[in-house]
Amino acid sequence: xxxxxxxxxxxxxxxxxxxxxxxxxxxxxxxxxxxxxxxxxxxxxxxxxxxxxxxxxxxxxxxxxxxxxxxxxxxxxxxxxxxxxxxxxxxxxxxxxxxxxxxxxxxxxxxxxxxxxxxxxxxxxxxxxxxxxxxxxxxxxxxxxxxxxxxxxxxxxxxxxxxxxxxxxxxxxxxxxxxxxxxxxxxxxxxxxxxxxxxxxxxxxxxxxxxxxxxxxxxxxxxxxxxxxxxxxxxxxxxxxxxxxxxxxxxxxxxxxxxxxxxxxxxxxxx
Numbered sequence: 001x002x003x004x005x006x007x008x009x010x011x012x013x014x015x016x017x018x019x020x021x022x023x024x025x026x027x028x029x030x031x032x033x034x035x036x037x038x039x040x041x042x043x044x045x046x047x048x049x050x051x052x053x054x055x056x057x058x059x060x061x062x063x064x065x066x067x068x069x070x071x072x073x074x075x076x077x078x079x080x081x082x083x084x085x086x087x088x089x090x091x092x093x094x095x096x097x098x099x100x101x102x103x104x105x106x107x108x109x110x111x112x113x114x115x116x117x118x119x120x121x122x123x124x125x126x127x128x129x130x131x132x133x134x135x136x137x138x139x140x141x142x143x144x145x146x147x148x149x150x151x152x153x154x155x156x157x158x159x160x161x162x163x164x165x166x167x168x169x170x171x172x173x174x175x176x177x178x179x180x181x182x183x184x185x186x187x188x189x190x191x192x193x194x195x196x197x198x199x200x201x202x203x204x205x206x207x208x209x210x211x212x213x214x215x216x217x218x219x220x221x222x223x224x225x226x227x228x229x230x231x232x233x234x235x236x237x238x239x240x241x242x243x244x245x246x247x248x249x250x251x252x253x254x255x256x257x258x259x260x261x262x263x264x265x266x267x268x269x270x271x
Contacts, residue, residue, distance in 0.1 A: 003121060004119060004122060004167055004171065005167060006111050006125035006126070006128070007129045007132075007160045007163070008156060008163070009156060009160055011106075011107075011128060014125075014129050014132045015103050015107050016103070017132035017136065017157060018057070018103045018106075019096075019099045019103050021132070021135035021136045021139050022053075022057075022098070022099030022135050022139075023096060023099070024139055025050070025095065025138065025142055026092035026093070026096050028139070028143060028146060029046070029091060029092045030088060031088065032088055033146075034046045034086060035085070036145050037145065038142065038145040039145060040140075040144055041141055044080065045084070046142055046145050046146065047083050047085075047086050048083050048084075049138055049142055050091055050142070051076075051077075051091075052077050052138075053095065053098075053134065053135065054094060054095045054099075055074075055077035055098075056077045056134065057098035057099050057101065057131065058076075058102070059072055059074050060102050060105075060127045060130075060131055061102040061105045063115060063127065064105040064106060064115060064124055065105050067114065068115060068116045069115075069116055070116055071118075106127060106128045110124065110125075111123060111124060111125030111128065112124065115127075119168075119173060129160075129164055133160070133165075136152065136157065136161055181267050183263075
């Protein structure tokens, strides 16, 4: 079975992102109406979104601390029907505490501790990367619902989130459950700014065989200029469950084979 990457950030920095993103999400909750529906998570309110994420932290912490050989019960993060009318002043500290517990467990374990993971054959580092980006994405969901500006200040974090999305979306297990994704294995893939590798071809979309791993690639001269000036990724304005590739943002210019990009996006949803 294909092994997943633990990302480009390194384990300590990845762990940090869990608490960084949770803290920012907790800040969004101040004076917020937690009954607000979350358009990118149909059927959930902001209250339920926060409880889902916080219970996810606690579930993963239990998995790591006990070196679980099988998944612990996850009912609390799945059944959210009881969560309504809670006080943001209570919920925000609970979320921060939940994130801190998971982060402490992951730091103590390191990235290579043997533990059950949803993708067989992985280690504790899987949970660090997964919950770092789960936190970022759900912060975006909450910001979208509450009308709060959403920005990812660290370009490397945004790129790694999309990189993980691409890896998970084309993992062999995904190909078993979603046979249409096998069409993504032809070797052509979208190119995104912010990655240090040079694409084969001319900007826009790069054709480079990558086996079962979809990689990000830089976007020619414009990407090099963006890296020099450390431009921030665009604000998230769409309701997708993960930060979108730049071509999904209306302010982004698409060059190269737009049909290939549309083909890839259509077959690589997440979740």
